[in-house]
Amino acid sequence: MNSSSRQRRLTAAALTALAVATSATACSSGSGSTDTKGADSGAYTIWDPYPQFDKSSAWAKLLDDCGTEAGVKIKRTAFDTSDLTNKALLAAQQDNSADVLIVDNPVVSTLAEAGVLTTTDENKVDTSKVDPNLLAAGQSGGKTYGTPIGANTLALYYNKEVLREAGVDTASVKDWKSLTAALAKVEKAGKKGITFSAIGTEEGSFQFLPWFWGSGAKLTELDSPEAASALSLWTDWLKKGYAPNSVINNTQTTSWQEFATGDYAFAENGTWQLANAEKAGFDYGVLPIPGADGGNAPAPTGGEFVTLPVQGDTGRYATSQKLATCLTSSQNLYDTDTTLSYVAPTTEVQDKQVAANAGLKPWVDAVKAAKGRTSDDLGTKYPKISEQMWKAVQSALSGSQSPKDALNAAQSAVK
Structure with a gap:
């Protein structure tokens, strides 16, 4: 690709970067320079979205150790998740990209379509052990980019005491009908049913997707009968008092x-709440x-991809590949994913995680059924679809439109 055509693609991508859906978990703000190579030409640069981990953290030590193993020094910069996308696009325009870029999985397709990233065929990063449903979030146009x-x-946390008092056996909760029956029992027992996030942002879409996909609906057909059944499920829960009106915000x-008040039977939330659950x-x-x-609904995947950006100096790729391979080795995945409260992307490491902590089994099952938001080759189409989805959810839950009408309007807006 010549520099002028690449410049045009990067400029177009920059216009959509702010709209790209980012992970539903949030990191604190970080700062960093877009001067990736620095004064020391022997240093290899790594950008990540983990500003919560400082230089003394196990994560920073892992980066340094991987650098040592590859025979180079590491210059690491941490950014806020959303800021990282813009910084990566700007750096690519200036031919000053990081050697290794760790980004939220929905961002991969945006950077790939902008010509920022190398493919795994080009950079020789081995993905053969990665679960296909997780790898799909980093694929676009039949190519893999990290x-x-x-x-x-996401999964359902439940309060054992609330369910016990309501006479609900969790083994009976196998589909929407049995879950709704459980909520009815809880409400009759004087407790509260289920809480979730239906806010008018990507978080709302993120939380609605398991029910949307669990109905058999497709993101390319927001107005399908299946999609309407999923939105009707949520709407009916609010009407019957099984879920609070506060979910809208x-x-x-x-x-x-x-x-966490202890009044609710269920809460839809993610692995990142495990530490809070213990407290x-x-x-x-x-x-x-x-x-x-019945069965496990596909829930959307959060988490990051290790990618290798395009470099003007192609001689850097060999060392960058060593760094990526080190960061995603089985032992390092196990250590890193324990720190981040993540489920590993390979069956080998997932089994090791469950052996060490049996409580992770439901999360491993949920991840195995999960699906990337940009999968099915949606790529940069996803943000527009997601925006119309959360608007439809808001309209239906607020009572301003029926689920069917709200989704019809959403599909029309996407087209």
């Missing part, structure tokens, strides 16, 4: 705070989100 460092997703954090002060369990007719 490898996942770990995954998180709930983030995943405020939804969790509601569950909640009551016995809890975890169930994969059920599909409409």
